[in-house]
Amino acid sequence: MRIILMGPPGVGKGTQAVTLESHLNVPHVSTGDIFRALLRTEDPIGIEVRKYLDHGLLVPDELTNQVVTTRFREQDVHKGFIFDGYPRNVFQAESFDKFLKEHNWTIDAVVNIAAPDEDIIKRLSGRRVCPTCGKTYHLESNKPKVDTLCDVDQTPLIQREDDKPETIKKRLAIYHDQTKPLIEYYSKQGLVITIDGTGTIEKTHDLTIKALGEIK
């Protein structure tokens, strides 16, 4: 299956993608995770993208498309994928469509996880992340087992620079302005399934699985 997860930042795309990954047995590809992994290395691209990530701005399209193309050199995504955080604007969607066409691939569904801005602000401000392995938590709805330490490697969790209140507002504005038009873009291709993302992680997961089962 080839799926694109859409929805505002912090709606839980990443969390859903992880459970969907094992359910559908196709890899989860998050451009945000790829960029954050680059930040943790000395890679020159990491230095270049930090200024965008820390300020909640989109990384330039050329660079983003390049990172996606590089990811496709790995074979695992050839059997299917769950994209999370890409495409992020109409230019990226058009480039991605072209890329898919060249490979004779089609998207099965665009899963649009929806939640109002008030929910998003609450969720993003409670989000914490492990600087070592990248696993995300939430101070209320998805707490680590011990204090604020990562369950996997016991590293103290931190708040992402771009989850600070001023940056959240900017990211939401970019979402409304640039990413939301993609719902219309993919609706024209008959691909959009909208899921209520305001419930628990499990509830959203169940709704997603049910909706995907119906398109198979």
Ligand code: AMP
């Ligand atoms: P995310 O984890 O999806 O919220 O992504 C975190 C940050 O990575 C975003 O705020 C952007 O700076 C950058 N990023 C991730 N995906 C993209 C994309 N498709 N296009 C441009 N920038 C992106």
Ligand code: ZN
């Ligand atoms: Zn960790």
